[in-house]
Amino acid sequence: MRINGPGSTRGATLLITLIAVAVFALLGVVVYRINQFQAREVIYQKRLAQAHYIAEAGLEDAFHALYADPGWQAGFNKKPFGEGYYTVTVSTDLYPLVRSTGYSANIPLFGRAVKTVSAVASLSYSTAPLPGGGYAIAANDGVSVKSTIDAYNPSVSLTPTRFYFGGSIWANKSFQTSAGALVRGNVFYYKISNNVSNTVQGSVIQTTYTITLPVNYCSTCAASNNNSTGISGPVSCYNSSKMLLTVNSGVTCTLSPGVYYFKGITVDGTLNVNTASGTVTVNFTGDLAANTGCAINNSSKIPARFRIYGGGGTGGKNYVISCAVPLHAYLEDPTSDWNINSELYGRMVGRNITAFQTANIHTDTADLSSPVMTVRWSTGSWTQSYKRQ
Secondary structure (H helix, E strand, O other), X not given: OOOOOHHHHHHHHHHHHHHHHHHHHHHHHHHHHHHHHHHHHHHHHHHHHHHHHHHHHHHHHHHHHHHHOOOOOOOEEEXXXXXXXXXXXXXXXXXXXXXXXXXXXXXXXXXXXXXXXXXXXXXXXXXXXXXXXXXXXXXXXXEEEOOEEEEEOOOOOOOOOOOEEOOOEXXXXXXXXXXXXXXOOOEEEOOEEEOOOOOEOOOEEEOOOOOOOXXXXXXXXXXXXXXXXXXXOOHHXXXXXXXXXXXXXXXXXXXXXXXXXXXXXXXXXXXXXXOOOOOEEEEEEEEEEEOOOOEEEEOOOOHHHEEEEXXXXXXXXXXXXXXXXXXXXXXXXXXXXXXXXXXXXXXEEEOOEEEOOOOOEEEEHHHOOOOEEEEEEOOOOOEEOOOOO
């Protein structure tokens, strides 16, 4: 027999009360945790935006560094900015990928919010085309490119590791490239263009006119020059009666600053050109051959200080430059053909010019008319991280 009394009712009520208290206590903890999480999330989102702007600041800082030095690759490691810092890396690609990671101010219990942005840097020099100037190559007839043509700034580095847009070409007749060539500049031609797809980064423009290329050859220098005083080395270096400069294999000859006139130039050995304290200008008529195994060393490595001017003869010559070491010079004879197998820092003016596979030509921006350096990110290359880091 079951007896229901007052004691049993009070026990049930107490149990229900305890359960209700436990539930409300649990709800209180949940609400507190939610509010705490929301507060921290608001702070985190604010810090995340801060990290994003810090990362963009790092990207702009890197682009400014590239503007000052196109070969810059050092990056930044935890460089302070605002309440946080950024770390930047720069790739070694032809078009460097710049990656900047921004770190916000510290969040208690959360650490720092982190955001990364990246973009491919496009470095270029721009200049208006001028008659006879502002080009890596200018030809009265045709230009054939089988190598890379680009630009650099000698005031930034005489031994650059990076090159950029600005190696433009002018041809009064034809222009052509081969597979594997790369012209980092604009191409202007008058009659015929045969370029392989993707070998020219700039515009390929058929002009409605030709330009008169400069003839800087000095005919009066045949009578007044520094031949007798400026050439040092073995007697074989210079034949004064025939006005021939000959540098035999295994022989070293040196030209001091001055103006020279030769009726022929042959280099099989080493020709040192001292431009540390002045300019060397070589005028010649006849043949010019810088053969395999030779070296022509411009001591200052500034192309504008070493100029080689042909064109004093009847023209129609065929010059060959095949030295193994890079040449820093301006090579000009608009009446004759140039075949270059050497890496060249400077420019070329000729009748027909062929730059073979080993003849990368880097025009110095000192020769450009009012060059304007720009550093920007390539269209479509900008990215940002979306996941929490």
